[in-house]
Amino acid sequence: MSKQNxxxxxxxxxxxxxFGAAMVVLVVIVGIFVSLVEQSLPAIRKFGFFHFIxxxxxxxxxxxxxxxxxxxxxxxxxxxxxxxxxxxxxxxAIFMTELCPNxxxxxxxxxxxxxxxxxxxxxxxxxLFTLAPIMGNTVEPFLQHTIGKIxxxxxxxxxxxxxxxxxxxxxxxxxxxxxxxxxxxxDTFMLTPQVLRESAYGIGATRWEVIRNVVLPxxxxxxxxxxxIAMGRALGxxxxxxxxxxxxxxxxHSLLDASATITVTLANEFTEADSNMYMASLFYLALILFxxxxxxxxxxxxxxxxxxxx
Amino acid sequence: xxxxxxxxxxxKMALSLxxxxxxxxxxxxxxxxxxxxxxxxxxxxxxxxxxxPMPPGFKGGGLRNAFVGQMLITxxxxxxxxxxxxxxxxxxxxxxxxxxxxxxxxxxxxIMVSVPSIVIxxxxxxxxxxPIGHFNGWAGGVALAIIMIPVVIRTTEDMMSxxxxxxxxxxxxxxAPYYKVITQVVYRGAATGIFTGxxxxxxxxxxxxxxxxxxxxxxxxxxxxxxxxxxxxxxxIFQYAMGPYDDWHGMAWAAALVITVAILLVTVAxxxxxxxxxxx
Numbered sequence: 001m002s003k004q005n006x007x008x009x010x011x012x013x014x015x016x017x018x019f020g021a022a023m024v025v026l027v028v029i030v031g032i033f034v035s036l037v038e039q040s041l042p043a044i045r046k047f048g049f050f051h052f053i054x055x056x057x058x059x060x061x062x063x064x065x066x067x068x069x070x071x072x073x074x075x076x077x078x079x080x081x082x083x084x085x086x087x088x089x090x091x092x093a094i095f096m097t098e099l100c101p102n103x104x105x106x107x108x109x110x111x112x113x114x115x116x117x118x119x120x121x122x123x124x125x126x127x128l129f130t131l132a133p134i135m136g137n138t139v140e141p142f143l144q145h146t147i148g149k150i151x152x153x154x155x156x157x158x159x160x161x162x163x164x165x166x167x168x169x170x171x172x173x174x175x176x177x178x179x180x181x182x183x184x185x186x187d188t189f190m191l192t193p194q195v196l197r198e199s200a201y202g203i204g205a206t207r208w209e210v211i212r213n214v215v216l217p218x219x220x221x222x223x224x225x226x227x228x229i230a231m232g233r234a235l236g237x238x239x240x241x242x243x244x245x246x247x248x249x250x251x252x253h254s255l256l257d258a259s260a261t262i263t264v265t266l267a268n269e270f271t272e273a274d275s276n277m278y279m280a281s282l283f284y285l286a287l288i289l290f291x292x293x294x295x296x297x298x299x300x301x302x303x304x305x306x307x308x309x310x
Numbered sequence: 311x312x313x314x315x316x317x318x319x320x321x322k323m324a325l326s327l328x329x330x331x332x333x334x335x336x337x338x339x340x341x342x343x344x345x346x347x348x349x350x351x352x353x354x355x356x357x358x359x360x361x362x363p364m365p366p367g368f369k370g371g372g373l374r375n376a377f378v379g380q381m382l383i384t385x386x387x388x389x390x391x392x393x394x395x396x397x398x399x400x401x402x403x404x405x406x407x408x409x410x411x412x413x414x415x416x417x418x419x420x421i422m423v424s425v426p427s428i429v430i431x432x433x434x435x436x437x438x439x440x441p442i443g444h445f446n447g448w449a450g451g452v453a454l455a456i457i458m459i460p461v462v463i464r465t466t467e468d469m470m471s472x473x474x475x476x477x478x479x480x481x482x483x484x485x486a487p488y489y490k491v492i493t494q495v496v497y498r499g500a501a502t503g504i505f506t507g508x509x510x511x512x513x514x515x516x517x518x519x520x521x522x523x524x525x526x527x528x529x530x531x532x533x534x535x536x537x538x539x540x541x542x543x544x545x546x547i548f549q550y551a552m553g554p555y556d557d558w559h560g561m562a563w564a565a566a567l568v569i570t571v572a573i574l575l576v577t578v579a580x581x582x583x584x585x586x587x588x589x590x
Binding site for chain 2: 007008010011013014015017018019020021022023024025026028029031032035036038039087088089090091092094095096098099100108110111112113114115117118119120121122123124125126128129130175178179182206207208209211212229232233235236237238239242243263266267270271282283286289290293294297298301
């Protein structure tokens with residue numbers, strides 16, 4: 001009888017321990033939120049919310065802080081990176097599921113996984129030493145001479161091409177998220193039942209028509225969810241953009257201007273913040289970034305869940 | 311006939327574009343790897359691993375301090391992250407399998423995996439650096455552990471869920487209590503998968519830079535004392551690559567090569583292990 005009690009006791013103990021370990025995740029998330037709010041309170045009190053996110057000034061000397069320039073940089077680089085990465089990664093996924101000969105499939109999958117495993121600091125450093133000179137010397141002058149001549153659109157490419165700018169940062173960022181998006185898209189494409197594909201082939205559809213009219217509609221929810229996750233990651237990516245964005249607080253109108261994202265501002269200025277208000281404003285930026293990416297990722301989870309439970 | 315040709319041309323064009331996309335993806339991979347090898351190889355010397363950095367401007371020196379610091383910080387992260395991760399994953403896969411709370415935490419962990427790592431750095435700064443008053447290696451370890459825990463939790467949960475329920479029932483039928491079933495049946499069935507998850511999570515945190523910037527910071531001297539700021543390879547790369555000296559850049563390339571090769575090897579090993587275990 002007492003042996004039975006001991007066993008029950010041990011089982012309960014194990015249950016409580018594992019429960020505690022799982023709760024760490026919840027505690028950390030709540031902890032992040034609470035501590036960021038607490039640390040940024042002076043800035044929240046002084047600048048408010050709407051005033052903070054609409055003020056483009058970031059002036060540590062006079063202690064006037066606004067998030068608009070960093071937010072702008074974050075959103076522009078993310079959107080541009082997504083615009084480059086979405087077509088490429090869908091193309092890769094189509095290649096891997098529909099076109100790739102079987103002997104290449106494994107190698108291609110490994111290559112994409114390796115690209116995803118390279119740490120972001122390596123992308124950033126490579127961007128600074130290799131990609132930025134190429135962009136500054138070749139690609140950007142070329143863009144200025146071609147698209148730059150078109151009225152209105154041309155102003156996007158005005159200024160001196162230095163290579164340290166929004167365009168280079170977005171390119172590096174897109175290279176970083178391509179493998180992630182491609183593997184999600186591939187996984188969802190593979191979920192399309194073979195029978196559906198075969199019936200389309202059976203009525204004489206070409207391969208592209210099968211992809212366009214069967215595979216893509218079938219997997220659009222999954223692909224969309226994957227893209228939103230990738231966007232959540234791109235919003236918070238630090239090292240890949242820190243090297244090549246220039247950390248300049250301005251609302252840049254040209255893609256060839258330096259800019260700053262929330263992450264770059266934090267990475268460059270956090271250890272240098274010398275006043276309380278400066279520090280609190282940086283924490284405020286971190287809080288905004290945390291809430292933004294958390295909501296984006298939660299929305300992605302929601303989309304994927306809706307889809308998997310019809 | 312005309313429409314048929316049009317469809318064929320459309321088909322060819324779309325498929326060519328997709329091949330082009332795949333080529334672009336592979337191009338970046340080989341471009342980046344080749345570049346790292348090309349620049350890094352010439353700076354890989356014995357000195358890199360056995361000597362500490364020289365003062366700025368002087369020739370020579372190595373990154374021994376950063377290698378040791380990186381290992382210490384990663385070790386702290388592992389000691390904290392692995393037990394919490396495995397136990398938490400156990401709860402999600404077993405006791406909390408059908409509970410609302412279990413599902414909720416599982417989703418939260420998924421989100422946590424992608425939360426910006428720099429935010430975790432600011433959080434750890436607020437709880438472990440600001441109160442103490444100076445940067446310290448422990449904080450870096452804790453920051454990496456916070457990134458590691460959700461990764462290990464999710465892979466552990468997935469791998470344990472793959473163990474067939476009937477196996478557990480067989481053990482229940484022998485009168486085994488649940489904790490014994492978990493530790494002696496489920497853990498054994500899922501061991502390879504859990505181990506792989508741990509490998510991949512180590513590869514993930516070993517390349518993290520952002521959460522270390524304001525926690526362990528950097529140190530150009532050799533130290534094994536985690537109470538002071540501790541150097542790490544990644545932060546050193548950041549500092550050296552942004553710095554003005556050519557030999558700093560060379561060292562940054564060398565460190566980048568070492569860290570990339572190590573991470574890719576671990577990643578490949580993990581994938582092979584999983585394939586070998588679940589090949590049927």
